Amino acid sequence: MEVPPCTKCGSPSIIFQRYSGLHLCKKHFIEDVERKVKRRIRKKRMIEQGDKIAIALSGGKDSSALLILFKKIIKMRKDVELVAISVDEGIAEYRPKTLEKAKSLADKLNVPHIIRSFEDVYGNSLDELVEKAEKRYGWMRGCSLCGVLRKRLLNNISREIGATKLAVGHNLDDEAQTILMNYLRGDVERLLRLSPRKEREEFIPRIKPLVEVPEKEVALYSLLHGVEIEHEECPYASESYRFDVRDFLNYFEMGHPGTKYSLLRGYEKLIDMIGVMDTLPKEFFELSSCVRCGEPTSGKMCKVCEFLEKLGT
Numbered sequence: 029m030e031v032p033p034c035t036k037c038g039s040p041s042i043i044f045q046r047y048s049g050l051h052l053c054k055k056h057f058i059e060d061v062e063r064k065v066k067r068r069i070r071k072k073r074m075i076e077q078g079d080k081i082a083i084a085l086s087g088g089k090d091s092s093a094l095l096i097l098f099k100k101i102i103k104m105r106k107d108v109e110l111v112a113i114s115v116d117e118g119i120a121e122y123r124p125k126t127l128e129k130a131k132s133l134a135d136k137l138n139v140p141h142i143i144r145s146f147e148d149v150y151g152n153s154l155d156e157l158v159e160k161a162e163k164r165y166g167w168m169r170g171c172s173l174c175g176v177l178r179k180r181l182l183n184n185i186s187r188e189i190g191a192t193k194l195a196v197g198h199n200l201d202d203e204a205q206t207i208l209m210n211y212l213r214g215d216v217e218r219l220l221r222l223s224p225r226k227e228r229e230e231f232i233p234r235i236k237p238l239v240e241v242p243e244k245e246v247a248l249y250s251l252l253h254g255v256e257i258e259h260e261e262c263p264y265a266s267e268s269y270r271f272d273v274r275d276f277l278n279y280f281e282m283g284h285p286g287t288k289y290s291l292l293r294g295y296e297k298l299i300d301m302i303g304v305m306d307t308l309p310k311e312f313f314e315l316s317s318c319v320r321c322g323e324p325t326s327g328k329m330c331k332v333c334e335f336l337e338k339l340g341t
């Protein structure tokens with residue numbers, strides 16, 4: 029079977045985008061990804077003069093692509109600084125390999141790299157925390173525990189090094205899944221909080237430059253830039269609700285190309301229409317300080333401390 033040539037130049041194509049109807053060669057595919065990311069960065073004003081941008085680098089395909097893209101995009105700008113930060117959660121067999129990849133990519137691109145571990149900061153590795161949880165309660169979802177602890181750590185490292193933004197590698201699939209999950213659960217509050225707002229100064233603003241690029245294309249972009257794709261999944265990955273939503277969305281996208289994009293666009297239109305920032309009562313976004321660690325929280329104690337307290341650490 030013959031593969032149709034690149035719609036733009038007639039060279040052999042390497043990908044077919046069902047949602048756009050385009051066949052693209054390597055050169056035009058890379059151009060297309062970079063155009064989408066640059067457009068997103070401009071639209072959301074993600075890079076400003078004098079920024080010091082922390083890049084959350086796990087060593088996987090998404091965050092590797094993010095670092096490569098950023099390095100290219102700010103090549104000409106002397107006024108923007110990049111720092112890669114990685115969190116070592118302490119997951120035996122799995123994490124050391126991806127951390128090694130993160131380290132070598134940062135080295136190769138000549139970007140300063142900071143690694144901080146759960147062990148150093150929380151006194152226990154994720155493996156140990158999960159073991160404690162199992163002894164005490166018989167069961168705990170390692171994935172959600174890890175997510176909360178990692179998010180806090182990334183924010184704190186960014187704050188410590190004086191970063192003005194924290195860039196994360198969420199792609200279109202991640203974002204579409206999160207939006208749909210919140211709709212399906214009827215969690216309007218969380219849905220609204222997804223979009224950027226005026227935060228307390230303790231929070232470093234998070235930016236997601238890859239949300240307009242489908243997961244498959246982020247993977248291909250990484251691959252074309254020499255990143256080895258890890259197929260092994262984290263042993264604690266157990267977000268069954270998200271996995272169901274992912275399968276549903278992929279199935280739907282097959283029959284109706286462009287669905288993931290329209291989910292994202294529709295959500296953004298909604299946020300624009302209701303003008304979240306102006307109409308919601310101030311209390312909605314107001315936070316108090318955690319009684320245990322002092323970090324901002326909507327309740328008395330933050331999620332991180334809640335977990336740690338439960339586990340007696």
Ligand SMILES: [Zn+2]
Nearest residue numbers: 034037053056
């Ligand atoms: Zn081409």
Ligand SMILES: [Zn+2]
Nearest residue numbers: 318321330333
């Ligand atoms: Zn706390």
